[in-house]
Amino acid sequence: MIEPGIGLLFWMTLTFLILLLILAKFAWKPILGAINEREVTIVDSLNQAKLARQEVENLKAENDIIIREAKVERDQILKEAREIKDRIVGEAKDAAKNEGDKMIEAARQTIQAEKSAAVADIKNQIGTLSVNIAESILKKNLDNDSAQDDLVANILNTSNLN
Numbered sequence: 429m430i431e432p433g434i435g436l437l438f439w440m441t442l443t444f445l446i447l448l449l450i451l452a453k454f455a456w457k458p459i460l461g462a463i464n465e466r467e468v469t470i471v472d473s474l475n476q477a478k479l480a481r482q483e484v485e486n487l488k489a490e491n492d493i494i495i496r497e498a499k500v501e502r503d504q505i506l507k508e509a510r511e512i513k514d515r516i517v518g519e520a521k522d523a524a525k526n527e528g529d530k531m532i533e534a535a536r537q538t539i540q541a542e543k544s545a546a547v548a549d550i551k552n553q554i555g556t557l558s559v560n561i562a563e564s565i566l567k568k569n570l571d572n573d574s575a576q577d578d579l580v581a582n583i584l585n586t587s588n589l590n
Contacts, residue, residue: 432440566579
């Protein structure tokens with residue numbers, strides 16, 4: 429085995445201590461500063477990520493509330509629209525029924541008027557026909573003067589004008 433000499437150990441220790449002092453003065457402070465700065469940056473980033481996650485959760489909760497409110501409002505609007513539709517359809521049915529009733533009543537009145545006009549026309553035709561028949565019967569029966577005198581006397585006796 430090789431045994432190091434005392435001089436070599438002294439110079440190695442002295443070199444190591446000088447190197448250690450130089451590193452402590454010039455290298456460790458910037459390295460430790462950079463590490464501390466990096467640690468602070470990481471902690472800040474984690475805190476910002478937590479805040480962002482909370483904001484996202486809050487926004488999600490608010491969105492859920494907004495969606496629920498929108499669904500309720502949509503349901504209300506649809507309900508009102510159905511009620512309006514039912515009311516309009518009901519009013520249209522009532523109006524159509526009323527209009528139909530008016531048309532039926534007008535048709536009945538028209539039929540009644542035409543029926544009355546037809547009855548009146550028939551009565552006039554029957555009256556005219558009756559007069560024509562009576563005239564032809566009278567002409568036939570009253571060809572001579574004596575038959576005419578007998579008829580006038582008979583009518584005067586029955587009418588009580590005496």
